[in-house]
Amino acid sequence: xxxxxxxxxxxxxxxxxxxxxxxxxxxxxxxxxxxxxxxxxxxxxxxxxxxxxxxxxxxxxxxxxxxxxxxxxxxxxxxxxxxxxxxxxxxxxxxxxxxxxxxxxxxxxxx
Amino acid sequence: xxxxxxxxxxxxxxxxxxxxxxxxxxxxxxxxxxxxxxxxxxxxxxxxxxxxxxxxxxxxxxxxxxxxxxxxxxxxxxxxxxxxxxxxxxxxxxxxxxxxxxxxxxxxxxxxxx
Numbered sequence: 184x185x186x187x188x189x190x191x192x193x194x195x196x197x198x199x200x201x202x203x204x205x206x207x208x209x210x211x212x213x214x215x216x217x218x219x220x221x222x223x224x225x226x227x228x229x230x231x232x233x234x235x236x237x238x239x240x241x242x243x244x245x246x247x248x249x250x251x252x253x254x255x256x257x258x259x260x261x262x263x264x265x266x267x268x269x270x271x272x273x274x275x276x277x278x279x280x281x282x283x284x285x286x287x288x289x290x291x292x293x294x
Numbered sequence: 295x296x297x298x299x300x301x302x303x304x305x306x307x308x309x310x311x312x313x314x315x316x317x318x319x320x321x322x323x324x325x326x327x328x329x330x331x332x333x334x335x336x337x338x339x340x341x342x343x344x345x346x347x348x349x350x351x352x353x354x355x356x357x358x359x360x361x362x363x364x365x366x367x368x369x370x371x372x373x374x375x376x377x378x379x380x381x382x383x384x385x386x387x388x389x390x391x392x393x394x395x396x397x398x399x400x401x402x403x404x405x406x407x408x
Binding site: 226227228229269271280281282283284285286287 | 297325327329335336337338339342344349350352384391397398399400401402
């Protein structure tokens, strides 16, 4: 069975502070990990995925297979980063064809 | 190009009724997945359709069903509604089954069961 755990339901930081949203997963196969973001009154959208190893809006995430983690990081948080963030998993190669989501972390960046 | 559209956006029903939600994928997308989003459980996978066939199903009771038409539009149906079915139902489409990295979500249908 595959499972995604986001231990923090709420995370509050000040503008300019570093932020790290934690994600741990459980999966017996080869996982593909994603971070999705949902801004207020907007639809859920893909932020980044581990395969592309890219930085989007200053966010990065590294897959650590040893610790089964895929934490999302940004060195200097901005107020516009306030949103709900979801970590999600599928199996590499996509033969599972579904995303398993964590329960999400609501990030609030205070001025 | 137009994004994923879902109708209706809001729905209020009473217990015991049934409801049908509709999803129109992005043009050219053939895979449609449905998710239920609630404050307590977050996002949970309902089912996935491709080429008019259900290919994958989540852990939901048989009251939840769906279908896909030849133009890739999809509907989901919930029969004998319960209070716990109140949720935001999201539809997502992708060009093919394997392209979850290019899966786009609709705005959702907010279902309230009274």
